[in-house]
Amino acid sequence: xxxxxxxxxxxxxxxxxxxxxxxxxxxxxxxxxxxxxxxxxxxxxxxxxxxxxxxxxxxxxxxxxxxxxxxxxxxxxxxxxxxxxxxxxxxxxxxxxxxxxxxxxxxxxxxxxxxxxxxxxxxxxxxxxxxxxxxxxxxxxxxxxxxxxxxxxxxxxxxxxxxxxxxxxxxxxxxxxxxxxxxxxxxxxxxxxxxxxxxxxxxxxxxxxxxxxxxxxxxxxxxxxxxxxxxxxxxxxxxxxxxxxxxxxxxxxxxxxxxxxxxxxxxxxxxxxxxxxxxxxxxxxxxxxxxxxxxxxxxxxxxxxxxxxxxxxxxxxxxxxxxxxxxxxxxxxxxxxxxxxxxxxxxxxxxxxxxxxxxxxxxxxxxxxxxxxxxxxxxxxxxxxxxxxxxxxxxxxxxxxxxxxxxxxxxxxxxxxxxxxxxxxxxxxxxx
Amino acid sequence: xxxxxxxxxxxxxxxxxxxxxxxxxxxxxxxxxxxxxxxxxxxxxxxxxxxxxxxxxxxxxxxxxxxxxxxxxxxxxxxxxxxxxxxxxxxxxxxxxxxxxxxxxxxxxxxxxxxxxxxxxxxxxxxxxxxxxxxxxxxxxxxxxxxxxxxxxxxxxxxxxxxxxxxxxxx
Numbered sequence: 001x002x003x004x005x006x007x008x009x010x011x012x013x014x015x016x017x018x019x020x021x022x023x024x025x026x027x028x029x030x031x032x033x034x035x036x037x038x039x040x041x042x043x044x045x046x047x048x049x050x051x052x053x054x055x056x057x058x059x060x061x062x063x064x065x066x067x068x069x070x071x072x073x074x075x076x077x078x079x080x081x082x083x084x085x086x087x088x089x090x091x092x093x094x095x096x097x098x099x100x101x102x103x104x105x106x107x108x109x110x111x112x113x114x115x116x117x118x119x120x121x122x123x124x125x126x127x128x129x130x131x132x133x134x135x136x137x138x139x140x141x142x143x144x145x146x147x148x149x150x151x152x153x154x155x156x157x158x159x160x161x162x163x164x165x166x167x168x169x170x171x172x173x174x175x176x177x178x179x180x181x182x183x184x185x186x187x188x189x190x191x192x193x194x195x196x197x198x199x200x201x202x203x204x205x206x207x208x209x210x211x212x213x214x215x216x217x218x219x220x221x222x223x224x225x226x227x228x229x230x231x232x233x234x235x236x237x238x239x240x241x242x243x244x245x246x247x248x249x250x251x252x253x254x255x256x257x258x259x260x261x262x263x264x265x266x267x268x269x270x271x272x273x274x275x276x277x278x279x280x281x282x283x284x285x286x287x288x289x290x291x292x293x294x295x296x297x298x299x300x301x302x303x304x305x306x307x308x309x310x311x312x313x314x315x316x317x318x319x320x321x322x323x324x325x326x327x328x329x330x331x332x333x334x335x336x337x338x339x340x341x342x343x344x345x346x347x348x349x350x351x352x353x354x355x356x357x358x359x360x361x362x363x364x365x366x367x368x369x370x371x372x373x374x375x376x377x378x379x380x381x382x383x384x385x386x387x388x389x390x391x392x393x394x395x396x397x398x399x400x401x402x403x404x405x406x407x408x409x410x411x412x413x414x415x416x417x418x419x420x421x422x423x424x425x426x427x428x429x430x431x432x
Numbered sequence: 433x434x435x436x437x438x439x440x441x442x443x444x445x446x447x448x449x450x451x452x453x454x455x456x457x458x459x460x461x462x463x464x465x466x467x468x469x470x471x472x473x474x475x476x477x478x479x480x481x482x483x484x485x486x487x488x489x490x491x492x493x494x495x496x497x498x499x500x501x502x503x504x505x506x507x508x509x510x511x512x513x514x515x516x517x518x519x520x521x522x523x524x525x526x527x528x529x530x531x532x533x534x535x536x537x538x539x540x541x542x543x544x545x546x547x548x549x550x551x552x553x554x555x556x557x558x559x560x561x562x563x564x565x566x567x568x569x570x571x572x573x574x575x576x577x578x579x580x581x582x583x584x585x586x587x588x589x590x591x592x593x594x595x596x597x598x599x600x601x602x603x
Contacts, residue, residue, distance in 0.1 A: 177580075200579035203544060221532065222574050223547075244551055244575060247544040260544065266555035266573055268548045289548030305545050312545050335542035349542045356541055376586075378542055423543065 033069040034154070036062065037096040040073060041116075042081030046106030052139040054104060054114060054146070060187065061147035061161040066410030068154075071096055083117040088124045097121055100150060110135045114142045118150050128153050140189070158385040160186060164427040165381075165390060166194070166204045166213055167401065171419030178419075181215055183230065186383075186426070188414060194228060195235075205249045205257075206427050214238070214248040214257055225259055227275065238275060244268055249294045258293035258302050270304050272319065283317055284324065292336050295319075296343060303327065303337040303346065314348055328361065330368050336379065340386035341428075345406065347380035347389055358391045360406060371408045379422060382406075384429045390414065392422045495519065499557060501595040503538075506552035508560055516557060519599055520564035527567065530603040533557050535575040536582070538591035543577055550575030553597045572602065 038059045043050045062068040073079075077090040081103045091099050102116030117129040128149060134142040141162060148159030163186045171178045181195040181204055195201060199218040206213060207227075214227045223245045228235035239245040244262030251257070257273045261280070270283045270293045284290040288308035295302055296316070303316045306324065312335040315324040328334035333351035340347070343363075350359035350370065358372040358380045374393040381390050383403075390403045395413075399420030404411045414424075497519075499512045508516060523529050535550030554573035561571060583590035 172584075200576060202547075202577075202579065218574075218576065218579070221534070222572075243573060244547060246547050260547075262548075262551055262575075264568065264573075266551045266558075266575075268551065289545060289552070291548050292542065292544045305542065307545075307548075312542070333541060335545045351541070376539065 033063075033067055034098075035069045035071060035096045036098045036100070036154075037076060037091060037094065038062070038070050038100045039076060039079050039081070039102075041101075042103035044103055044105045046112075050104055051112065051136045052104075052143060054102065054116075054139070054143045055100075057140060057143035058100065058116075058147040058150065061144060061159075062151065064187065064412060065151065065159075066405065066412060067151075083119060083126055083129065086119060088119075088121060091119075091121045098127070098150075098154060102146070104139075112136075112139065114139065114146065116146050116150075118153060140185075144185070157387050158429075160383040160385050160388065160426075160429075162186075162430060163384060164210070164430075165401075165424050166206065166427070167392075167421055167424040168201050168204065169419040169421050170200075170399070180419075181213070183213070192230075194230065194233075202423065203247050204423060204425050206425055207250050208252060208254045208428055210427050210430055214250065216246050216248065225257070227257075238278060239273060239280075247292050248273075251295050252297060252299045258295060258304075260291040260293065270302060270317070272302075281321075283319075283321055290315075294338055296339055297341055298343065303339065305335040305337065314346065328368075334359075338380055338382060340382045340406070341384050342386040345382075345386070347382060349378050349380070358389065358404070360389070360408075369408060371404045371406075372402070372411075379424060381425045383426045390424045390426055392424060495522070497599040499553075499597045499599070500592065501553055501597075503591070503595065505595075506549070506556045508556050513560070516560045517564060520561050520566050523561065523566045523570050524564070527570070528603060529601060530570045530572065531561075532572045532574060532600045532602050534580075534598040534600060535573065536580060536594055536596050536598070537575075537577050538594045539578040539581065539586070540591070543579070546577035547575045548577075550577045553595070557597045557599070 038055045041054045059070045063070050071094065075094055077094060078087055080086050080101050083101060086099060099119045099121055100116055105113040105115065107113055112134050114132045114134050118127045120127050130149060132142045144161040147161040151159035164183055165186050166183045169180045169182060176198060179197050179201045180193050181201050182191055183194055184191040194213060197217060197219055202216040204213050204215045212227050212229050214225060216223055216225055224240035225238050225245045225248045226235045227238050238257065239259055241261055242264050243266055244260060247260040248257045255275060257275060259271050259273050260268050261271050262268045267287055268289045268291050269285060270290050271280045272283060273280050283302065286308050288306050290304055290306045292305040293302045301316045301318055303314055305312050306315045311332050313326055314328040314334050314337040315326050317324040331350055334348050336349045338347045346361045346363055348359055349356055352370050355375045357370050357374065357377045359368050359370045361368050372391060372393065377391055377393045379392045387406050388403050389406060390401055392399060393402050399422050401414040401421050401424050402411060403414055495518045496515045499508060499515060533554040535554035537546040537549040551573065554575055558571050558573055562568060581594045583593040
């Protein structure tokens with residue numbers, strides 16, 4: 001499996017060497033997913049059946065990553081639930097590089113143990129094995145955590161199967177529109193409506209501890225920024241000044257928001273807002289549109305969009321203020337910057353020959369990679385492992401979400417709810 | 433935006449001089465006929481504007497409330513300046529009256545940046561009203577960016593209908 005990954009990387013590197021600055025990769029046929037087997041889990045110790053088809057959740061997670069091709073159950077020559085029962089000859093014959101076996105053991109009325117083991121078929125040895133406690137309600141989360149561990153062991157990349165996404169939907173109802181702010185698991189399950197309004201909702205942003213969302217609401221036909229605690233639904237307004245209040249983003253320590261304020265004269269600028277005291281510190285003063293601020297992961301810089309040079313480009317400024325430094329120089333339109341959590345890359349909306357597409361710039365090499373292929377792609381957001389991005393696009397007149405790997409090789413559609421879906425943001429890793 | 437150029441143009445509109453379009457101005461300053469601006473056939477309050485032109489009239493029933501903008505522009509077009517002047521007159525005549533200027537942009541590009549484009553357009557109308565004597569306290573601006581399109585499609589004609597400022601009386 002590592003061989004295949006390396007092969008794909010080599011092809012990618014060769015393509016990069018030929019390009020000058022921008023590179024658009026065709027997703028088909030470059031990456032070859034690794035065949036694996038996730039054997040249906042066994043059930044022990046309970047009269048009622050399995051609380052959840054754990055193998056199916058793990059299979060769907062690994063398949064959706066684009067890096068794995070789980071084989072169908074019908075092709076499995078044996079279905080062990082414990083490593084001691086594995087016949088490696090059978091699995092080599094089937095052609096899978098790794099096998100996952102496991103079981104759910106009921107230990108109480110609503111208490112279970114989830115056990116799984118991951119085996120290397122060719123090396124004929126166990127790679128990892130874990131037992132996790134879970135209830136009926138937490139079993140799905142435990143299955144995602146198992147998928148994360150399997151994924152990380154096989155790829156070296158931290159899995160994001162246990163994370164969530166937030167997004168906005170707009171549903172047309174006659175001549176009226178209903179806007180909703182939704183949080184769901186990253187596979188689209190467990191949708192929860194956080195907020196609903198007949199006026200637009202924009203720019204959701206996760207707090208670093210995943211407990212809160214900041215967003216812009218136009219209730220009452222004026223813009224204001226709210227911070228809402230997910231578990232309780234309680235929210236408070238952090239900014240409702242005259243004019244524009246927009247584009248909130250949390251600082252890495254969670255105590256501040258970078259926001260856009262326009263004031264009565266409508267000069268949009270970047271401000272840092274202290275959430276507790278509500279005091280603001282102005283960072284930009286230019287008469288241009290300065291907006292869409294975002295923090296660098298080390299908390300020292302704010303990247304933002306500014307059209308001070310004529311059209312939107314990405315700039316960055318020290319959180320202590322000073323002169324902004326221009327970051328993007330290719331193309332006439334670069335906006336909505338978002339840094340990868342590992343700080344190495346910058347995603348943005350980039351106008352590529354008339355189409356608005358998602359591009360990623362390596363901050364060290366300064367090269368630009370166009371990752372998407374639509375006409376109106378927008379709102380890129382990195383997963384917390386810095387390896388995948390989610391963004392909004394249009395398909396046959398409907399707003400939908402897609403994910404793409406940071407190298408552009410794997411693109412997936414994401415299951416979405418009703419109406420036009422837009423402005424996806426990927427949660428941080430959950431903190432337990 | 434060039435403020436000098438803007439001021440000069442605003443000055444013209446105050447004196448009700450016809451500019452642009454293909455009509456000949458009526459010398460009577462209170463009842464003047466102007467060529468219809470392209471796409472300007474809708475308004476938020478359902479005004480009765482006929483296809484042939486828009487009557488310049490400070491009477492509430494016929495004064496248009498939507499101003500359209502060219503691509504990538506926040507300049508009030510010559511053919512809309514009388515409309516703005518009509519609202520300036522109305523607001524000057526009644527210091528209790530107030531308006532909310534709602535700016536919009538077409539859907540292309542980034543959403544929060546488009547909030548900025550919509551706000552630029554509201555501000556252009558606001559400046560024009562204030563130059564004509566309207567008090568700042570009578571004017572509120574908001575920008576919906578691309579979030580409240582008037583036309584749902586993605587054609588140039590749809591985009592043109594979405595690049596607008598809507599004038600709504602809040603008092």
